[in-house]
Amino acid sequence: MRELSLELLPNQAPLFFQIYGYFKDGIRQGQLPYGSFLPSIRSCAHTLKVSKNTVETAYQLLVSEGYLRTIPKKGYQVVHQAETPVPDPGSASNDALNKEIQIDFRYGNIELSAFPFHPWNKARNTLIAHYQSKYEVEGNSQGEYLLRNELSRLLYESRGVVSGPGQMIIGSTPQQLLSLLSQLLDRNRNVIGVENPGYDGARNTLINHGFQVRAIPLAEDGISIEELEKSRANVVYVSPSQQFRNKLAMSQDKRQQLIRWVRSRAGAGSVKYIIEDDYEWEFRYDDRYLPSIQSLAPEKIMYIGSFSKTLLPVANLSYLVLPKAMLPLFRLKVREYDQPVSRLDQLILAHYIADGYWHKHLLKMRKHYEEKREALFEAISRYESYFVEVEGKDTGLHAILTVKTTKSESELIASALEIGVKVYGTSRYWLHPTSEYPTILLGYGALSCDEIRMGIRRLTEAWFGPA
Secondary structure, eight states: OOOOOOOOOSSSHHHHHHHHHHHHHHTTTTTTTTOOOOOOOHHHHHHHOOHHHHHHHHHHHHTTTTSSSEETTTEEEESSOOOOOOTTTTTHHHHHHHOOOOOOOOEOOGGGSSSSSHHHHHHHHHHHHHHHGGGGSSOOOOHHHHHHHHHEEEEEEEHHHOGGGGEEEEEEEEEEEHHHHHTTTTTTOEEEEEEOOOHHHHHHHHHHHTTEEEEEEEETTTTOOOHHHHHHHHEEEEESSSSSTTEEEEHHHHHHHHHHHHHHHHHTTTEEEEEEOTTTTTTTTSSSOOOOGGOOTTTTTTEEEETTSSSSSSOOEEEEEEOGGGHHHHHHSSTTOOOOOOOOHHHHHHHHHHHOOOOHHHHHHHHHHHHHHHHHHHHHHGGGEEEEEEEEESSSEEEEEEEEESSSSSHHHHHHTTTTEEEEESSOOSSSSOOOSSSEEEETSOOOOOHHHHHHHHHHHOOOOOO
């Protein structure tokens, strides 16, 4: 084992993540060869002057990614062959900039240190020990039946989704599944409406597949049905659990209007459908229960969801539920579909859900993120005269801040970077921008409450001067 030459930077990424990255690089570059052992948790913690929990979290993350295995009474052994490192595009040019970023309000980042590695790795080790020969047999292209069955039960209980395992397809990301879905829709007969503003990844995927895409404005209670009808779209992509602009859930009345629209007569040779992206349904902070739209018209809705905010990023796993009538078309057109998610990860998640660990982790993280959300909105309220409004109080892991200024979005982002805070604009989510003031996206999932408060204070000073 080489000497530890890692210098931990307290104002950068979480300490456990820096340790994880250090050893991961060493393994991939061959400095930690196959079969070698990492220093013990106690030894590493002593050398780096961090807690044993910090080191253990880093090691467990490496185990979950397949770089290490644990051997009782011996420690953590490298089980990954060295490889030629693949450079991260733009990483060299961004290195100096990244070192200056002290607080990153990136949307999509989550707190990795709170993940319960022990039950996840316990399920992994059990499956490897008892079912190793099974992984040598090709799996189902739709995904492992055990996982699809567990997801059918989970989604029915939590979202009212009406489906069987045969209607479900496992994928890596919602965007990948939307690309798959695009192969089932005739681009010559289907015009697709998308929320404006809305998720640009979905919009661009549909455009790249050759569809005509119509921007449908969002009203206060959801997508404008009047504008949807005018657009002549026969398919619409919506995110009713939390719409992008106001981050509110679509109202019950608007849901019923949307169901009436999808069941109304379509033009000659076409059929109406809804694509429901139920992203971040897990993180609602009010007491309202709003089931999925799919529960109201399962024969008309293609339902997409993801575990991206409740699992480790390495367990990239999403799911698509098709109406029964579309299954023959799926089997005809996409019979060569290569399942992108490893069989092992699928089976681990199935056991993780069945044994109650996922639900327990969700309840813990919902409370944890709610504390961060309260810290964010409390910090913003101190400087409320500088902002037009802030949206996102009830759902999700980010907020949208409208800034009362003559500065542009890019100017706000640049001045924030100068004081070590990274924020993100929202213009990319609009097809036709209408906002009078610039709006900034603030993701807070990976930040501590203190970092959130400090970040808001620094932003206000950078944009408006000392209070």
